[in-house]
Amino acid sequence: MQNGAHLELELVRQVQTRTGRRIRDLAVELSPERVILRGCAATYYLKQLAQQGVREVLPHVRLENAIIVHGSTN
Numbered sequence: 001m002q003n004g005a006h007l008e009l010e011l012v013r014q015v016q017t018r019t020g021r022r023i024r025d026l027a028v029e030l031s032p033e034r035v036i037l038r039g040c041a042a043t044y045y046l047k048q049l050a051q052q053g054v055r056e057v058l059p060h061v062r063l064e065n066a067i068i069v070h071g072s073t074n
Helices: 004-019 044-057
Strands: 024-030 035-041 063-069
Touching: 004 024, 004 035, 004 044, 035 044, 044 063
Parallel strands: 035 063
Antiparallel strands: 024 035
């Protein structure tokens, strides 16, 4: 696996690019066992795009997508 800080930055950039920076409070947590995505999204589609962004960099990693979906109430 790559250097932790470098990999975390790369994953954040990938998710931001994939989602058009629409995940609020995005955080990527790395551990030897898995990657955890945290933040808030307006739709499940954005949550899925964030997950796909990680999969593009690390296709076989154990991934926990803990992004919370808060739909628009307007």
